[in-house]
Amino acid sequence: MLNFANRHLLQPLAAWKSGSQHLRYLRELRKTQFDSPETIRARQLVALQRVLHHAYDHVRFYRQAWDAADVHPNDVKTLDDLRHFPIVSKADLRTREREFLSSQFDPTKLLVKRTSGSTGVPLTIRIDEAAKQWKYACTLRSDEWSGWRLGQRVAKVWGNPEYRHFGWRGRARNWLLDRAVYLDTLQLTDARIAEFTASLRRHRPGLIFGHAHSLYLVADRLKKQGVTDIRPNGILSTAMPLHDWQRTVIESVFGVKVTDRYGCEEVSLIACECEVHDGLHVNADSVFVEAERGQSGPLLVTDLTNLAMPIIRYRIGDHATLSDRKCTCGRGLPLIESIQGRDADYVVTPAGHLISGISLTENFALLISGTAQVQIIQETHTRLTIRIVPDDAFTSKSRMQITALVRETFGPTVGYDLELVDAIPQEKSGKYRFCISKVAPDHARALTV
Numbered sequence: 001m002l003n004f005a006n007r008h009l010l011q012p013l014a015a016w017k018s019g020s021q022h023l024r025y026l027r028e029l030r031k032t033q034f035d036s037p038e039t040i041r042a043r044q045l046v047a048l049q050r051v052l053h054h055a056y057d058h059v060r061f062y063r064q065a066w067d068a069a070d071v072h073p074n075d076v077k078t079l080d081d082l083r084h085f086p087i088v089s090k091a092d093l094r095t096r097e098r099e100f101l102s103s104q105f106d107p108t109k110l111l112v113k114r115t116s117g118s119t120g121v122p123l124t125i126r127i128d129e130a131a132k133q134w135k136y137a138c139t140l141r142s143d144e145w146s147g148w149r150l151g152q153r154v155a156k157v158w159g160n161p162e163y164r165h166f167g168w169r170g171r172a173r174n175w176l177l178d179r180a181v182y183l184d185t186l187q188l189t190d191a192r193i194a195e196f197t198a199s200l201r202r203h204r205p206g207l208i209f210g211h212a213h214s215l216y217l218v219a220d221r222l223k224k225q226g227v228t229d230i231r232p233n234g235i236l237s238t239a240m241p242l243h244d245w246q247r248t249v250i251e252s253v254f255g256v257k258v259t260d261r262y263g264c265e266e267v268s269l270i271a272c273e274c275e276v277h278d279g280l281h282v283n284a285d286s287v288f289v290e291a292e293r294g295q296s297g298p299l300l301v302t303d304l305t306n307l308a309m310p311i312i313r314y315r316i317g318d319h320a321t322l323s324d325r326k327c328t329c330g331r332g333l334p335l336i337e338s339i340q341g342r343d344a345d346y347v348v349t350p351a352g353h354l355i356s357g358i359s360l361t362e363n364f365a366l367l368i369s370g371t372a373q374v375q376i377i378q379e380t381h382t383r384l385t386i387r388i389v390p391d392d393a394f395t396s397k398s399r400m401q402i403t404a405l406v407r408e409t410f411g412p413t414v415g416y417d418l419e420l421v422d423a424i425p426q427e428k429s430g431k432y433r434f435c436i437s438k439v440a441p442d443h444a445r446a447l448t449v
């Protein structure tokens, strides 16, 4: 009953009050996902041409780069023509951030997102309101592929729940509208997992959502305790690779398939599994992706919606394999066979508690000023190596921030060595390990077994 009221009353009311079109977009997207691949590609071409022209006319970075490369939006007659345009790197976005902003938008009215991306490089991204609403609708559509329905409760296994940053308004919104139940992955103890399990029983969420390694860890505990009565409609795994051995345990404990999703803060949702779970469907309504077919190669992504800060041929840092297969679900959205994204181990505190490595990207690395890239290595239970590629803004203040963050996050008995380096290499597979623990038990590590 509450789910029904939330879906049909509270959600539309909140959307109307905020002037958001996302529910209307969602209804449209539910239908157009079954259009033919040709129709979808034709729509992508129109959207791409619009973004290219906007970027050339109003964004300094692109005007300069494309003039220098002797390319022009008028040259793009098919989606494949985009390959003649220059590639944008994370370093470009980080060091020339302002030059990516469109002169047609007031920067103070844009949604600001800060991220350490998939390779530990801190970035600030700005998104216009129309793109935000459209992307939200795209995300809701793929959330529904998991079996969850809008209006049902969500349980989130995530670091530092976002609603807490908005005081009583955040709590009220969460209580009434989002109705999310949280397990904070920065403080993953047996007691917290027990509390979380109790609230899963009480609130019966339709969806459990989280980082692959945290979902696995929770499932592993429940399996050992013989818990078999928690039955969500869907489980969404995101932000890092979901290994087959993790998938098997999660599915056996919760009795439902895991839906693997891939995205990033820079462009939001990129691809997601449907109910067939054989590859990930590209979110072609919002992004255009380029990678090799049949073999793994660097993934380039172009945002088809955000005009305020266009992202075009952006090398995201992960590798992917594109597919020519058509999915048996009937959707015309293209498929990605596999993605080799960032991975991370858990850190073990001296008391034996686990801290999610992937959560440390947003709640540790991003809070240190003057860093071009960060990696955390746990050498022993009480010693870390913090590896940083510094930039000009790295000062004594940054060093103080690190000292305070280590104490706050890992406790007073944990010390660290700071290594300032020129580069942090990616593994040959294209995978980047943000956090490496030499002492975490196997089940808390990003091992492929």
Ligand SMILES: [Zn+2]
Pocket (backbone or CB within 6 Å): 274, 275, 276, 281, 327, 328, 329, 330, 331
């Ligand atoms: Zn499908």
